[in-house]
Amino acid sequence: MNAKQILEKIKTTQAYMNYSRMWPFVKPYWFRALLAVLICIPIGSLDAVIALSLKPYMDLVMVEKTVESPWYIPFGIVAFTSIQGMLNYLATYLNTWVGGKITNDLKFELYKKLLTFETAYFDRKKSGDIVFRFNNDADTACAGLLDNLKTFVSRLFSSISLVCVLIYNSWQLALIAIFILGCAFLPLAKIRQRIKSVMDKSVVAGSTIITAYNESFAGNKTITSYNLADYQENKFKNILHEIFKFKIKMIQRTSWLSPMMHVIVSVGIGIAIGYGSHLILTKQITSGNFVSFITALIMLYTPIKNLGNNFNSVQFSFMAIERVFGVLESNPRIKDKPNAVELKTIKDGISFKDVCFEYIKDKPVLKHINLEVKKGETIAFVGNSGGGKSTIVSLIPRFYDIKSGSIKIDGIDIRDYTLKSLRANIAVVFQDNFLFSGTIKENILLGKEDATEEEVQKAIKMAYLDEFVATLKDGLNTQIGERGMLLSGGQKQRVAIARAFLKNAPIVILDEATSALDNKSEAIVQKAIDNLMIDKTVFVIAHRLSTIQNADRIALINEGVLAELGTHEELMQIENGKYKNLYNMQFRVQKETQKTPVTV
Numbered sequence: 047m048n049a050k051q052i053l054e055k056i057k058t059t060q061a062y063m064n065y066s067r068m069w070p071f072v073k074p075y076w077f078r079a080l081l082a083v084l085i086c087i088p089i090g091s092l093d094a095v096i097a098l099s100l101k102p103y104m105d106l107v108m109v110e111k112t113v114e115s116p117w118y119i120p121f122g123i124v125a126f127t128s129i130q131g132m133l134n135y136l137a138t139y140l141n142t143w144v145g146g147k148i149t150n151d152l153k154f155e156l157y158k159k160l161l162t163f164e165t166a167y168f169d170r171k172k173s174g175d176i177v178f179r180f181n182n183d184a185d186t187a188c189a190g191l192l193d194n195l196k197t198f199v200s201r202l203f204s205s206i207s208l209v210c211v212l213i214y215n216s217w218q219l220a221l222i223a224i225f226i227l228g229c230a231f232l233p234l235a236k237i238r239q240r241i242k243s244v245m246d247k248s249v250v251a252g253s254t255i256i257t258a259y260n261e262s263f264a265g266n267k268t269i270t271s272y273n274l275a276d277y278q279e280n281k282f283k284n285i286l287h288e289i290f291k292f293k294i295k296m297i298q299r300t301s302w303l304s305p306m307m308h309v310i311v312s313v314g315i316g317i318a319i320g321y322g323s324h325l326i327l328t329k330q331i332t333s334g335n336f337v338s339f340i341t342a343l344i345m346l347y348t349p350i351k352n353l354g355n356n357f358n359s360v361q362f363s364f365m366a367i368e369r370v371f372g373v374l375e376s377n378p379r380i381k382d383k384p385n386a387v388e389l390k391t392i393k394d395g396i397s398f399k400d401v402c403f404e405y406i407k408d409k410p411v412l413k414h415i416n417l418e419v420k421k422g423e424t425i426a427f428v429g430n431s432g433g434g435k436s437t438i439v440s441l442i443p444r445f446y447d448i449k450s451g452s453i454k455i456d457g458i459d460i461r462d463y464t465l466k467s468l469r470a471n472i473a474v475v476f477q478d479n480f481l482f483s484g485t486i487k488e489n490i491l492l493g494k495e496d497a498t499e500e501e502v503q504k505a506i507k508m509a510y511l512d513e514f515v516a517t518l519k520d521g522l523n524t525q526i527g528e529r530g531m532l533l534s535g536g537q538k539q540r541v542a543i544a545r546a547f548l549k550n551a552p553i554v555i556l557d558e559a560t561s562a563l564d565n566k567s568e569a570i571v572q573k574a575i576d577n578l579m580i581d582k583t584v585f586v587i588a589h590r591l592s593t594i595q596n597a598d599r600i601a602l603i604n605e606g607v608l609a610e611l612g613t614h615e616e617l618m619q620i621e622n623g624k625y626k627n628l629y630n631m632q633f634r635v636q637k638e639t640q641k642t643p644v645t646v
Contacts, residue, residue, distance in 0.1 A: 067371050068187075071151050075144045082140035083199050085133050090204030092130045096123055097211045097342035101334035141196050149188040152370065156180045159373060164380040165445040166405075174257030179373055182252070186366035201349055208346040215339040216331050219318050223343055226314030248292040255285050311347040318343055380447050381465070387458070388467040392552040392583060394456045395420040396442070401451035403437060411437050413606045414451070421552075424584040426597035428628065434606045435587045439555045442585065443472045473551040475575070477558040479542035481530030486515065487522035489530070489541055493548030501548060509544035509574040511537075536567030543574045554578060556586040600625065 072079055099122060160180050168176075212220035262269065262278060269278055322339065325331045331339075401415040412434050419425050427435040440446055441453060444460060453460050460468055473493070481489050490505060491497060497505075502522075506512050514537060518524045530538045546554065556575060579586075588594055595614045602610040602617070602625045610617055610625050617625040 068148070068367065071148045071155075072144075074151075075147050078140050079144045082137050082144060083195065085137040085140070086196055086199035087203045089130055089133050089137060090200035090202065091207045092126050093204040093345055094207035094211045094342065095126045097208065097338050097345060098214070099123060100341050101215065101332075101338035137196060137200075141193065145188050145193075149184055152184045152188060153181060155374060156184060156370065159376075162378045162381070164378055164447075165440070166379065169405075172253065172257045173260040174253035174255065177256045177260075178253040179369060183366040183369050186362055187370050189363070204349075205346055208342045211342040212339055212346070215335040215342070216322070216325060218325065218330075219322055219339055219343075222317055222321065223314055223346070226310060226317070227346070229310050248289070248296070251285065251289045251292055255282075255289065258282050258285055314347065315340075315343060380444055383462060386462060386464045389455060389458075389463040389471055390467075392421050392455060392471065395423070396553070396583065397452075397454045397457075398438075399452045399454065401441070401453060402449045403441065403446065404449055405446075410449075411606050412448075415608050417601065417608060417611070419583060419585070421583055422581065423598045424579060424586065424596070426594045426600045427585070427587045427603055428594060428600060428625065429603040429609075430628075433603045435603050436557055438603065439474075439557055439585045439587065442553070442555065443469050443474065471551050472553045472555060473546035473549045473578075474555045474557065475539070475542050475546055475578070479538055481526060481533070481538055481541060483526070483528045485520075485523045485525055486518075486541060489526065490522075490544045490548060493545040494550070497548050505544040505547035508547050508577045509540045510570050511540045511544050511574075514540070534567070536571055539567075539571045540574055543571070543578055546578055552583060554582045554584045556584065556588065558587050602628070 157180060160176070209220065209224065212223055258278075258281065269275060318340065322331070322336045326333060326336055396419045398415045398417040401412055402410060403412040404410045415438065417425075427438060429435055437446075441448055442460070444465060447461065455463070455468075482492070487502065490502060493505070494501070503512075506515060506522075515521055515524075526532050526541075530541070533541065556579075584597075586597065594600060597614075599611060599613055600617055601608055604624055610620065610623060617623055618629065620626055
């Protein structure tokens, strides 16, 4: 056995072991699952009744033509077939019930796992990949597991009972039939390695088509405004072409299986008929034995002939289980240490000690950042776009972890705090805040789920949202649509600010919270932000002159380096200073002309 064969054997063994890993999900419903399996035993075993009953019927009625014919056999066949049908319905019902429960539990565990992954994980993935891995794979894994188990058990006991009928009628013919049966299974050994690569590519293509739908939904305005319909159509057409190509490849690699099995089975039936005729002529078996044998043989071989048609789904199930447990057993890069402590509140401040960070290996974004921020201090980050301002504030709630150095709160590294307690002490207002489908009130309450009505009203008032809410027919219970599509940019920002107010965290991060707004909306939102900043330790990335000037200190970030640090007055005193040049180029123009603010 060469290395390739050993590797393939290991992969196959791992695939089958994944079924046993499903046990924790099956365990709560084990009784119904077991009952569904046990019901499959008589379903399969009853296949032998028809074949077995044909022997006395043929010998007495068709050959001897005796008047003492077994009249009860037709009625018996109908009765047993009816019982088999009812049991089959019951097994299908139980399988569907158990399968639905297991699928839901599996999806829930996958969703829980999804929520533990760090921001970088989502940076690397497409939306289609997430849907496919965390939803579709669970459906494929569970459906394949139970349907195939039901089929396997019923076919197994059907085969056992039919083989018994074969042996009962003629052990000589039975040996031939079993040998041919073994030959029919040989091609299955090579199928998995032939189709795995195609299946993996099919999964990628399937996730791409989901991404295309998601992008068309989220980007519909861009598509319309830029007349991108033709471009999107061609892109989607190419995706469909790729999926079609993989389907054809799958057919090319597996379609030979069923015809080959048909040929092998036909050879077996042909040999059985030829040798069976000899046994009849030599009176070693009766005509009834022969007819019963051939009937049992055909019933045994028929599922085998069609095995190639559903073998792909079996393999998809195995591979889906592999992917599901690959996700469940993976560990997020950002997680609690075993001895992590809770962050109760901020007593002293936050310090950055020689902090380095990179999104892509060996491509530094932040270089040796050193910064001390006292409790209650407001520090504004300015600098050219792409300099690293947003990256710095993203490190505080551990959206990403630093490469080297340390970020400490009250002298303790933030990696030594529990993620939940760390993030509970930080409120973030982004440039484009995400609002969930639902009502305004539901989105605000995300800041504090058990907030009183008085607290909610205070948050609304402090966010300057009260006048807008008063104009709505349903007030706070107004539905805002997916991603808050029914609200303007300024209204969405004020809802997000109200949410941050309700959270009442001691650390506030404002990541260009007003840069996407017009002057009128910005003025209102800025008032709300000013209220939010009271008695808080604030990190602000801003383009608005008053916000920057009113900050306790200003940090200028240039190409990942903390180039200058001080108050507005101190930085303006630096001859040929970077902040002074930036101020003269952008902020003075902003002040004098009152143009729409420019992001810095």
